[in-house]
Amino acid sequence: MSDITPETQTEAQIEQIEEDFEASGALVGIIMGSKNDMEKMLPAEKYLAEQGIESEVHVMSAHRDPAKVTEFCTTARARGLKVIIAGAGMSAALPGVAAAHTDLPVIGVPILGKSLGGLDALLSAVQMPPGIPVACVAIDGAKNAGVLAARIINA
Numbered sequence: 001m002s003d004i005t006p007e008t009q010t011e012a013q014i015e016q017i018e019e020d021f022e023a024s025g026a027l028v029g030i031i032m033g034s035k036n037d038m039e040k041m042l043p044a045e046k047y048l049a050e051q052g053i054e055s056e057v058h059v060m061s062a063h064r065d066p067a068k069v070t071e072f073c074t075t076a077r078a079r080g081l082k083v084i085i086a087g088a089g090m091s092a093a094l095p096g097v098a099a100a101h102t103d104l105p106v107i108g109v110p111i112l113g114k115s116l117g118g119l120d121a122l123l124s125a126v127q128m129p130p131g132i133p134v135a136c137v138a139i140d141g142a143k144n145a146g147v148l149a150a151r152i153i154n155a
């Protein structure tokens with residue numbers, strides 16, 4: 001477990017995080033900034049399932065639930081995940097924040113929002129500083145995120 005402590009979270013929240021993120025046997029963690037992104041992100045899960053690769057799917061926002069994202073990403077490797085797929089729209093911090101908290105490969109999926117044609121999310125995911133890589137697929141390109149995750153796992 002990471003350094004998130006009761007100073008920042010209630011005991012109930014911490015218990016919930018531990019329950020949510022118990023080792024599941026999944027190799028890929030699929031996370032997204034809103035439940036409203038689910039429909040666009042599920043093609044990644046579907047492709048992986050077709051390849052016999054188990055994934056786990058969670059909603060967590062880098063802006064709305066930063067502690068949950070930290071917890072998920074800092075414990076990901078220890079729980080057996082090999083790749084994280086992170087999708088978000090608007091100012092899509094989630095892929096970058098995930099990459100900041102784990103050394104697992106992170107694949108970003110920019111989600112098309114209501115303005116700017118998805119460019120906001122694309123640039124937020126792709127313009128990462130040196131040392132903190134995010135492999136970014138196309139806007140609404142969740143299927144390719146699944147394909148790339150499978151290729152990484154089978155490399």
Ligand code: AIR
Nearest residue numbers: 033034036061063088089090091092
């Ligand atoms: N989002 C949520 N927290 C931070 C960001 N960038 C994104 C979600 C979603 C969009 O904001 O990934 O694509 C709108 O979220 P919602 O929940 O209002 O529909």
